[in-house]
Amino acid sequence: MNxxxxxxxxxxxxxxxxLxxxxxxxPIFVAQTIKNQNVICIDAGHGGCR
Incomplete structure (x- = not known):
């Protein structure tokens, strides 16, 4: 092997x-950071329109 x-x-x-x-x-860091805080989750809703 050179x-x-x-x-x-x-x-x-x-x-x-x-990696x-x-x-x-x-994930451990994120879980500890958001503990005891309000979290808002926004769903993009890419289901399409009919």
Missing amino acids: QQHRFIFWGVLLIVVL SVSSITF
Whole structure:
């Protein structure tokens, strides 16, 4: 494995690890942030008109 292939391998591995960690911690952060607050949910209603 040459130098360029190693660089690509470690770069891809780093991206995968960062995405894995963020997908675990982000929902927890959001849940703690909106706790005890009013939340307004707006539905776009893309069902179409007849």
